[in-house]
Amino acid sequence: QVQLVESGGGSVQSGGSLRLSCVGSGYTYSSACMGWIRQAPGKEREGVAVIKSDGSTDYADSVKGRFTVSRDNANNTLYLEMNSLKPEDTAMYYCAAEPDSCDEIKGGWYFGYWGQGTQVIVSS
Numbered sequence: 001q002v003q004l005v006e007s008g009g010g011s012v013q014s015g016g017s018l019r020l021s022c023v024g025s026g027y028t029y030s031s032a033c034m035g036w037i038r039q040a041p042g043k044e045r046e047g048v049a050v051i052k053s054d055g056s057t058d059y060a061d062s063v064k065g066r067f068t069v070s071r072d073n074a075n076n077t078l079y080l081e082m083n084s085l086k087p088e089d090t091a092m093y094y095c096a097a098e099p100d101s102c103d104e105i106k107g108g109w110y111f112g113y114w115g116q117g118t119q120v121i122v123s124s
Contacts, residue, residue, distance in 0.1 A: 002026040002113040004095045009118030012085055016122070020080040022095030022115060030073040033102035035109055036080045038091035038120075047108015048093070049080060052101070060108065063089075085122045092117040 008020040020036065035050035049069035051057045057069050068081040078095055096111030103110050 002097065002099075004097055004113060004115035006093065006095045006115045006118040009093060009120045011121040011123065014085060014087055014122055014124045016085050017081070017083045018085065018120060020082070020093055020095075020118060020120075022078040024076045024078065024095070024097055027097065027099045027113075029076040031099070033098045033100070033109070033111070034069075034071055034078045035096050035102065035111060036069065036078075037094045037096050037108060037111070037114070038089075039094070040088075040091040043091075045107055046091075050102060050109045051078070058109075082120070085120075087122050087124045089120060090122050091120060093120050 003025045004022055006022045012018055031053045033052050036048040038048050039045045049059045051069045051071050066084045070079045094117045095115040097113045098111045
């Protein structure tokens with residue numbers, strides 16, 4: 001059974017930083033494609049960042065240069081370092097996994113498994 005558990009969300013002022021973490025289990029973590037997805041009230045779901053099993057990364061244009069995704073395969077943990085946060089980054093952030101490769105789709109990448117989400121609030 002795949003489980004993804006996020007932590008690290010919270011409230012921060014504009015310009016601040018947060019680090020999200022996600023621990024995965026129930027699948028072969030090192031070979032999985034991992035990523036972060038966010039959804040704000042009234043807005044479409046947006047793929048924020050992806051990191052593939054080979055370590056390659058990609059980001060939504062809206063976060064490039066501000067967010068960094070990384071993974072620790074030894075501890076089955078995914079991270080999202082968020083800097084220079086803006087009010088428009090306010091959303092529920094979900095950790096996501098696809099055991100094999102993840103394909104690009106409209107709005108981001110396809111992931112078969114999601115966590116419960118962690119809330120990020122950025123105030124101006």
